[in-house]
Amino acid sequence: MNLLRFTTAGSVDDGKSTLIGRLLYDSKAIFEDQLEAIDLASKRKGEEHINLALLTDGLKAEREQGITIDVAYRYFATPKRKFIIADTPGHIQYTRNMVTGASTADLALILVDARNGISEQTIRHSYIASLLQIKHIILCINKMDMVNFSEQIFQNIKKNYVEIAEKLNIQNVHYIPISALNGDNVVNRSEHTPWYKESSLIEMLETIEVNNNTEKLPARFPVQYIIRPESDKFHDFRGYAGQLAGGAISVGDLVVILPNLIESKITGITIYNESIKTANIGESVCITLEDDVDVSRGDMLVKKDEMPEKNQDIKMMLCWFNERPMNQNGKYIVRHTSNEVRCIIKDVSFKMDINSLTKNTQDKKIGMNDIACVDIRTSKALFTDSYIKNKITGSLILIDEVTNETMAAGMIM
Amino acid sequence: MTSHLKALENESIFVFREIAAQFQNPAILFSGGKDSIVLVHLALKAFYPTKIPFPLLHIDTGHNFQEALDFRDDLVKEHGLRLIVGSVQETIDSGKVVEETGYNASRNKLQTVTLLDAIEKNKIDAAVGGGRRDEEKARAKERFFSHRDEFGQWNPKNQRPELWNIFNGRKNMGEHFRVFPISNWTELDVWQYIYEEKIALPSLYYTHIREAFCRNGVWLAYAPFMNLKPNEKVEVKQVRCRTVGDISCTGLTLSKANNLEDIIKEIAATRITERGSRWDDKRSESAMEDRKVEGYF
Missing domain, CATH: 2.40.30.10 (Translation factors)
Incomplete structure (x- = not known):
């Protein structure tokens, strides 16, 4: 099972909280005691239905004012994939929060109200997604139930968005007509949209491939911390700890240490007490070098023909x-x-x-x-x-x- | 290990190394619960073959399960760690706080004073905790590197934005940080990781026979300092702990699970949150946020 991190963006009343509530609820990530608590809170506020937004608004000030202030992270899993959502508020400080949420996301889910079509906010969210280099966008055209599940409306919005995506150089856009409130095309394909032939939202989230060829990138190993045990058993051990920020490195590779441009050879790569041959992007490892050279935090190990x-x-x-x-x-x-x-x-x-x-x-x-x-x-x-x-x-x-x-x-x- | 656990582990090890690099005097907040035990395991991995380069800090309410204390002492010995204990009893004896009275009396809230005192006295600049964002709605808003002002307080409305994997641990004199390396883990992730890495846990997590009583639908362990209401009676039950905290606020699960596979099945099927049986969270809708603002874990 792998991990997909995505961010959600939408304007105030486009049903983002409802959609997230539904994803969490349908994947059983909302528990009975949480439902009970928000049911009570909804009633106390005099609301008719359970307000799923109360689940996502974690701070007192947010619940009091009925607005989301800060990025919140939510978690759910299906049998196929595990998801981390960076849920970013629609209005207040939208840019700051969306940029923050987007910085760790592989995919952005952008909501559009089918009745209103593409709005200024849609453009803003799409720009931020492209600026932060999010490779995949799912444009959820929501509230399809309010427009009689009209294919024409869906196609018009799609057509308008294709132009925006081209302008912003966003390569992978997926379009999906949904009703977050009623669950159409969220988990299962809806009978109300026989003209829509692609996957439901959950199926899309489960199957979109996001880590394409990252191992082919130039190797980048920023040195984070120097490990020097100074114990009898590891007397001369000097290890360079860090997380590989690009490509792959293997034992035996010749590397250049920046900024001093010293060359050396990798003699060992370990994760805890286990030696491995190759470290790939994202792995937190400890590296040893052949020569006793001066390396400190802030230095970077790269390969000679792939200099930054x-x-x-x-x-x-x-x-x-x-x-x-x-x-x-x-x-x-x-x-x-x-x-x-x-x-x-x-x-x-x-x-x-x-x-x-x-x-x-x-x-x-x-x-x-x-x-x-x-x-x-x-x-x-x-x-x-x-x-x-x-x-x-x-x-x-x-x-x-x-x-x-x-x-x-x-x-x- | 499945790739999502591997990704979470890589992230947490990265955070631990940032802690060591950015702070002078960090400490791991250790409760004897599974999350802090996983923290210690991740720290061992992050710094191997060096010993973990910081001490454990345990805030002892004086109402702990003996099994958790024994486990703590064994762990400290096994890995050659340094242990600092902050005692809530001492804080009470010094007159700084007044013990709660009544049926729901708990030392949970008093811990904050002891914790902040211990941080100040030991000049700890980063207190590393096992808090997870999936635990509770206020925690869902928490940063990995969470700034605390000179009064140890959290300002949830003005947190530093945290982007990519760049963590800003800069601070002024007297301020400190709380750091949460397993922010992105869920309860199930923690259990699956414990299973895959064969991490030892206190026996409390497995089924055992214990004297317990039921209060408002939650089973609590009986101990001499627990005040029973007239209608509550002590029964012998087969239980296990889903979370381990102070005896006064840790709910017990009626369970026969005596191995990790069964516990994972039980957690995967449960419809109640982990903290659903924690008395400390039930006090009000914002119980966690209120305590966190004051400087709680």
């Missing part, structure tokens, strides 16, 4: 998270893989209007929830890939030097 770029001037798409706006020419701490350096903001090339998908080159003020193309200069060179090539070595965050808050996330161009 060495950069001190970095151009990236930046999403700003904090209420305090970006300080032009301000200094921030950059965290990139296991590396930490300082940077200064050099320039804003443009600010993205994510409703119209146009670039604004005049307005250089970057505040909360803005997305912009920004140039920074770092205090020392970083070894990077573009975010399109590698999400780990192509991403970074900016941290405030005084408050230590995470101010922004950047995707290197």
Whole structure:
């Protein structure tokens, strides 16, 4: 059984909570005591039906105000796959939250109200999904029961969205007509949509293949931690712990250690007390080298013919998270893989209007929830890939030097 | 190991190594329950062949199951770990908190004071816990690296965004972090992992005979400090624990499961959440959030 991480996006009344509630309920991830608790809470609020949104709104303030403030993570499984949902709120701080949820997702589920068709929010959500390089989008055209399950309406929305997907360069879009409220095409194919020949939503989630050829990417091993036991049994042991951020590495491979460009050979790869021949992307391992070389946290092991770029001037798409706006020419701490350096903001090339998908080159003020193309200069060179090539070595965050808050996330161009 | 457990394990080991790299003085919050036992197992894997480079911190309410304490001591000995114990009894004796009275009296809430004292006294800058997001709705909003202010408090409305696998553990003097390496695991994942990795657990998790009494539909273990209501009577039952906490708030499951396969089957079929029998969560709709804001686990 493998793991699929997906994010959900939708505007306020498009039935996102209902859909998530249904996925959880039908996969038996909602328990009786939880149902009882939200049933009681719904009644206390004077609502007629059980309000499944109360299940997903984990914070008191959210329940009081009836809004979702923060990303929440939910879990369910079918016999075929295990799922982690990053459930992101539709309105307040949508960009900050959706970017956060999308950063770890393999797939985005975007909801559209069949009565209203593609909205500004749909475009916004799709832009963020493409910016974060989510490879698969399922466009759920919801509330089909309210439009008499009209194939014409479904086809029109699909046609409109194909244009958007092309513009945003989103390659894999799946379209599905559903009614989250009644369960049409959620778990089982609905008899109300005989014209729809593809899978139900659950079947799609279970079968979409997301990890294509990642082992063919260039090898990237950011060193996270040095393991030196200094015990009698492992007297001379010096291991480099980390999680493989790209490709694969094997015992016997020649590697280059960045930034010092020292060459060495891999003599061992272990996971706990087990030796393995090859480590693949995503594996947390410990590596030993042939030579007694100087390697510390923040260094990266790569292969000679697959070098990343060495950069001190970095151009990236930046999403700003904090209420305090970006300080032009301000200094921030950059965290990139296991590396930490300082940077200064050099320039804003443009600010993205994510409703119209146009670039604004005049307005250089970057505040909360803005997305912009920004140039920074770092205090020392970083070894990077573009975010399109590698999400780990192509991403970074900016941290405030005084408050230590995470101010922004950047995707290197 | 199935690929989803492997993925979760890789993520948790990554988090443990970040803890070691980003903090000066971390400690694993150890309760004797299965989640903290899995944490210790993951930490062993993350730092092998080095010993786990931080101590265990146990907040002892004085109302613990003896089996959990014995298990704790054996584990500490086996892996050469350092154990710090924060005693709720001492906090009460020092006059810092007043013991609850009445039938539902529990030391669960008092633990927060002892925990924050222990963190301050031992200068712990990262308290690593076995909290999982699937446990409870307030925990579903929790970060891996969760910032606590100088009063040890959580501000759920203003959490740092957490993207990709970049964790920001920077803080100012007096502040600390709670870190949750198994955030993304579900109860069933934990049990399947225990099964696949053959991790030893306290005998409490397996079926056994115990004196128990029923309160509002929940079976609780009888102990001399538990105040029985007039209509409650102690019976001998065949039970096991689904979660292990303080005796006063740990509900028992009537069960004959005496091995991991049967426990996994039981968990997979159950229609009640893990914390559904935890008295500490039943106090109000936001019981967990309220305690977490104050600095609870």
